[in-house]
Amino acid sequence: MDWIVSVVAATIGYAAPVLYASLGEIISERAGVLNLGLEGVMLIGAVTGYITAVESGSLALAILATMLAGMLTGLVYAVLTVTLQTNQVVSGLALVTVGTGLSGFFGKPYTAVTGLEGFKNLAIPGLSQIPVLGPMLFKQNVMVYALYILVPLIYVFLYKTRPGLKLRALGENPGALDAAGMNVFGMRYLYVILGNAIVALGGAYFTLAYIPGWQDSITAGKGWIAAALVIFSSWNPAMATVGALIFGGVEVLGLRLQVLFPNIGIPTYFISMLPYVATVLVLILSTGSFRKHRKPGPAALGAFYDREAR
Amino acid sequence: MTQPILEMRGITKRFPGVVANDHVDLTLYPGEIHALLGENGAGKSTLMNVLTGIYAPNEGHIRFKGQPVDLKSPKSAVDLGIGMVHQHFKLIEPLTVAENVFLYSGRCKAMLNTRDMNQCIKECSENLNLKVDPNAKIWQLSVGEQQRVEIIKLLFCGAELMILDEPTAVLTPQETVELFKTLRKMADQGKSVLFITHKLYEVMTFADRITVLRNGRSVDHMLTKDTTRQKLTNLMVGRDVLKVVPERDTAKSTREVLRLENICAMCDKGVPALNGLSLTIYGGEILGIAGVAGNGQRELSEVIAGLRRVTGGKMFLNGKEVTNLSSRDSIKKGIAFVPEDRMGMGLVANLDMVDNAMLRDYDVPPINRKGILNKKEAIRRTESFVKAHDIKNAGIKKPVRLMSGGNLQKLLIAREIHGNPDVVVAAYPVHGLDIGATETIHKVLMEQRARGAAILLISEDLEELFELSDRVAALYEGEVMGIIPIEKVTEEMYTRVGSLMLGDREESAAKEQTGGMAEA
Numbered sequence: 001m002d003w004i005v006s007v008v009a010a011t012i013g014y015a016a017p018v019l020y021a022s023l024g025e026i027i028s029e030r031a032g033v034l035n036l037g038l039e040g041v042m043l044i045g046a047v048t049g050y051i052t053a054v055e056s057g058s059l060a061l062a063i064l065a066t067m068l069a070g071m072l073t074g075l076v077y078a079v080l081t082v083t084l085q086t087n088q089v090v091s092g093l094a095l096v097t098v099g100t101g102l103s104g105f106f107g108k109p110y111t112a113v114t115g116l117e118g119f120k121n122l123a124i125p126g127l128s129q130i131p132v133l134g135p136m137l138f139k140q141n142v143m144v145y146a147l148y149i150l151v152p153l154i155y156v157f158l159y160k161t162r163p164g165l166k167l168r169a170l171g172e173n174p175g176a177l178d179a180a181g182m183n184v185f186g187m188r189y190l191y192v193i194l195g196n197a198i199v200a201l202g203g204a205y206f207t208l209a210y211i212p213g214w215q216d217s218i219t220a221g222k223g224w225i226a227a228a229l230v231i232f233s234s235w236n237p238a239m240a241t242v243g244a245l246i247f248g249g250v251e252v253l254g255l256r257l258q259v260l261f262p263n264i265g266i267p268t269y270f271i272s273m274l275p276y277v278a279t280v281l282v283l284i285l286s287t288g289s290f291r292k293h294r295k296p297g298p299a300a301l302g303a304f305y306d307r308e309a310r
Numbered sequence: 311m312t313q314p315i316l317e318m319r320g321i322t323k324r325f326p327g328v329v330a331n332d333h334v335d336l337t338l339y340p341g342e343i344h345a346l347l348g349e350n351g352a353g354k355s356t357l358m359n360v361l362t363g364i365y366a367p368n369e370g371h372i373r374f375k376g377q378p379v380d381l382k383s384p385k386s387a388v389d390l391g392i393g394m395v396h397q398h399f400k401l402i403e404p405l406t407v408a409e410n411v412f413l414y415s416g417r418c419k420a421m422l423n424t425r426d427m428n429q430c431i432k433e434c435s436e437n438l439n440l441k442v443d444p445n446a447k448i449w450q451l452s453v454g455e456q457q458r459v460e461i462i463k464l465l466f467c468g469a470e471l472m473i474l475d476e477p478t479a480v481l482t483p484q485e486t487v488e489l490f491k492t493l494r495k496m497a498d499q500g501k502s503v504l505f506i507t508h509k510l511y512e513v514m515t516f517a518d519r520i521t522v523l524r525n526g527r528s529v530d531h532m533l534t535k536d537t538t539r540q541k542l543t544n545l546m547v548g549r550d551v552l553k554v555v556p557e558r559d560t561a562k563s564t565r566e567v568l569r570l571e572n573i574c575a576m577c578d579k580g581v582p583a584l585n586g587l588s589l590t591i592y593g594g595e596i597l598g599i600a601g602v603a604g605n606g607q608r609e610l611s612e613v614i615a616g617l618r619r620v621t622g623g624k625m626f627l628n629g630k631e632v633t634n635l636s637s638r639d640s641i642k643k644g645i646a647f648v649p650e651d652r653m654g655m656g657l658v659a660n661l662d663m664v665d666n667a668m669l670r671d672y673d674v675p676p677i678n679r680k681g682i683l684n685k686k687e688a689i690r691r692t693e694s695f696v697k698a699h700d701i702k703n704a705g706i707k708k709p710v711r712l713m714s715g716g717n718l719q720k721l722l723i724a725r726e727i728h729g730n731p732d733v734v735v736a737a738y739p740v741h742g743l744d745i746g747a748t749e750t751i752h753k754v755l756m757e758q759r760a761r762g763a764a765i766l767l768i769s770e771d772l773e774e775l776f777e778l779s780d781r782v783a784a785l786y787e788g789e790v791m792g793i794i795p796i797e798k799v800t801e802e803m804y805t806r807v808g809s810l811m812l813g814d815r816e817e818s819a820a821k822e823q824t825g826g827m828a829e830a
Contacts (some may be wrong), residue, residue: 134776158422160422161420161422162412162413162421162422163420168402168404168405169402169413172403172404173401176400176402177413179362179364179394179396179400180384180388180413180414180467181363181386181387181388182414183385183387222422299403307364
């Protein structure tokens with residue numbers, strides 16, 4: 001039992017950064033802007049958070065800086081894709097390269113810097129005493145707790161509020177909103193910037209909460225996993241949570257199996273591969289062509305909007 | 311007279327290579343239904359896009375309720391109370407009716423309350439006889455219902471001037487009457503309704519006043535009671551319209567060109583769409599296909615064109631079996647195809663006229679010169695198409711998506727009949743076209759008939775079928791219910807074909823003289 005509790009608790013921890021990135025991307029894609037540069041944005045967030053935390057000693061300031069860095073990236077991305085109407089796939093891929101390069105450059109002096117406290121696991125008084133569920137859910141770090149609020153918040157916003165309704169419409173038919181006198185460009189800027197701020201938090205999770213420290217490409221492809229999960233989730237934050245937990249679970253199980261059977265004879269590389277393989281499998285099963293009722297996603301995703309286009 | 315709600319003066323809008331509006335004037339009064347009449351490409355949609363702030367005009371000014379206004383963006387138009395139902399609805403398909411309406415309405419608070427929203431919409435729809443289920447998702451609705459949602463949307467936005475772009479293009483005759491009842495009710499409440507159309511019948515029946523556009527200019531405006539259909543036609547086209555259909559020789563050809571025997575085929579959903587259909591088309595005749603849409607017309611045309619495999623039955627061309635030809639072979643054997651979806655299937659929107667013109671023959675000489683495209687020949691051919699059919703264009707090297715429906719269809723049909731095919735399959739060839747273009751297309755079909763081609767003409771318009779066809783076959787659930795030779799068009803023929811279209815076979819049709827037309 002304890003083993004299960006510890007696996008689930010660890011799973012949540014592993015799912016968190018991917019979930020941040022997925023949530024941010026859901027917001028951006030719902031607005032109709034595809035951002036495949038999640039990996040790059042996460043790295044920028046990761047390095048910004050770490051440097052700020054090391055230099056200032058304040059984790060709150062680190063989180064703030066991370067979000068600002070994410071917003072700045074989002075602003076640049078919005079200028080490119082919304083105003084200048086560049087191809088979103090190519091721009092996203094470019095963002096990965098830029099993010100990897102910038103984070104590597106600025107992070108270099110900090111590669112050897114260790115000893116940062118980071119976000120520690122905090123048991124919530126009362127709730128953590130609940131048998132089984134308590135230690136699973138409520139002995140986590142602050143960044144995980146923030147997700148407990150963020151996921152329902154985004155869900156309610158999307159499906160129960162008027163601005164959320166507009167956001168859902170924005171990715172489907174921007175022309176309809178424009179004809180009704182709404183500011184398509186302004187809304188796209190807003191949600192791309194907001195989405196990227198959340199994605200950046202996913203990156204900071206690695207350097208501030210998971211194992212405080214910096215190394216090149218510390219996010220190890222989690223941005224790509226997040227991009228896949230967005231499709232798996234049908235652009236729904238609740239389903240994205242499920243997807244992130246599946247991913248996290250496989251990753252944790254892989255690690256635990258290595259510990260339990262150290263002489264299993266399978267190279268560790270293959271075990272590390274598991275979560276990625278699992279993601280691909282889940283994606284095929286949930287969205288493959290043999291599924292009859294798959295959701296195609298926001299209709300205007302990836303297309304720029306030009307009012308006078310004929 | 312009361313003060314106009316809207317005055318547009320000297321509106322000019324230029325696009326690269328085209329002047330879409332050239333000093334257009336338009337005046338609208340409160341409480342009236344006003345028709346904006348004109349052929350395709352006359353500049354009606356451009357003018358409306360200027361009025362709704364989507365296009366910025368190059369010249370001219372607009373006064374709304376006597377005040378000069380600057381419609382910089384759609385927002386300024388919406389704020390003034392100018393609302394438009396576009397020809398292609400601006401609805402968001404995965405959302406419900408209520409969500410689509412309240413997306414725009416400032417009447418609702420930040421949090422959505424489904425029950426309140428539904429109640430509001432119910433009241434409004436009962437008030438104006440606009441029946442629609444607020445909980446239904448848009449993609450589940452019929453086109454007529456979607457249009458009602460668009461109108462409700464405008465009302466909730468507080469529109470005082472409502473513009474409807476070709477509102478009846480997608481409606482059945484019954485729905486059209488209902489729509490105008492609703493519009494009249496709204497006009498009686500003091501709103502102004504402006505509808506765009508090229509159908510004279512609607513203008514004469516439903517409009518109070520009319521403005522006619524031609525070639526981007528406003529040529530005249532008048533009260534409906536002061537004019538006639540003939541006068542309007544002449545204003546629209548700019549010349550007297552000749553009756554296009556020539557006297558037909560009654561001598562029947564007996565040269566069999568295309569024969570279908572017990573053809574069975576599936577539709578895209580994998581359900582049988584053609585169930586043992588048999589037809590023969592002779593050289594020099596037009597065989598009309600009547601039927602309510604969705605009774606196998608599409609599948610029939612695609613089977614002949616080699617685009618759909620048959621699951622049973624045989625097809626013969628000039629006596630030789632050609633069942634399940636590839637589309638390439640069907641072109642080589644002289645089968646021309648004018649599909650119903652002219653932009654999706656017939657032409658490639660982003661290619662220019664030259665490329666589109668050679669799509670059919672790109673791999674045979676003289677366009678294909680040892681594997682290299684002979685562009686010179688293609689250009690020469692395109693120019694001959696343009697000349698032969700008076701195809702208006704912004705340049706033959708411009709993408710065809712810039713062209714209007716009528717000109718697209720002219721280009722498409724010119725390409726298909728090039729090389730004198732034995733068989734011409736034309737599916738809804740004049741659907742959505744104006745008088746001028748319709749005239750040209752019909753003329754081309756008659757020329758092909760005179761040349762000796764076997765023509766299959768699919769249409770929903772019985773009048774058109776009777777005018778052009780030598781025989782009319784009625785299609786019902788993928789079978790031919792009966793074939794009627796057309797010599798003289800009488801009221802009784804409508805009834806006969808109408809009841810065939812509803813599935814009564816020819817034997818029983820004679821006995822049961824029910825009002826088939828009305829229901830069809």
